[in-house]
């Protein structure tokens with residue numbers, strides 16, 4: 489990420505932000521509400537175009553590409569608000585992620601057009617493997633919308649993984665989860681990294697962030713105010729000030 493900026497009207501939501509994400513690391517993006525974290529993800533995934541600045545994956549520029557082409561560069565994401573297809577089964581939701589990788593593509597997946605049978609079979613098998621990896625193969629046939637929130641989150645992970653990303657963007661994966669589910673999610677994130685995926689995660693749960701991150705980037709009012717190891721960030725005066733300021737507001 490090089491000097492990425494994006495404004496909404498007069499508001500500089502992401503203001504000249506640069507940082508590197510080490511391959512196969514877990515890097516956390518933290519900061520108070522409205523700091524520009526989600527906007528940053530929107531810029532990386534192509535949901536929003538930057539006003540200026542550049543983004544690269546494996547040295548290749550992605551900042552002028554539409555989202556579907558960025559996805560083909562191996563970037564996948566989950567959303568702050570879960571976006572599953574509620575009336576499809578868990579397996580179908582994950583298969584849609586998988587279809588993005590396949591020849592017949594996302595549109596035919598949405599329209600449920602049949603690809604070749606062999607291809608369909610392969611996608612189904614691979615999707616089941618991903619469900620098993622996430623420990624939710626037992627609910628493959630259930631309607632996604634009927635599941636408890638914590639389970640839906642894990643289905644979202646599985647769908648993002650189905651595209652076989654090299655970079656996974658997770659926007660507040662522990663939001664709304666209880667302590668047990670949060671622990672489960674942090675274990676899954678570590679497991680995902682263990683499969684060679686680079687993870688960039690926005691999260692408010694500080695114990696999760698401190699436990700799993702290799703590096704932390706801190707945003708406040710659109711600007712990067714700190715970057716470093718968890719142990720350094722914990723002691724950083726500016727970071728402490730920003731967080732205490734938020735608590736006192």
Ligand SMILES: Nc1ncnc2c1ncn2[C@@H]1O[C@H](COP(=O)(O)OP(=O)(O)O)[C@@H](O)[C@H]1O
Pocket residue numbers: 496499501519520521522523524525526527528
């Ligand atoms: N699409 C948009 N249109 C206008 N303002 C936006 C839009 N998206 C975000 N913002 C504003 O940009 C700022 C940063 O938002 P966001 O990136 O969602 O912050 P965070 O994820 O850190 O809480 C906020 O003030 C927000 O209101």
Ligand SMILES: [Mg+2]
Pocket residue numbers: 525526527568
């Ligand atoms: Mg956000």
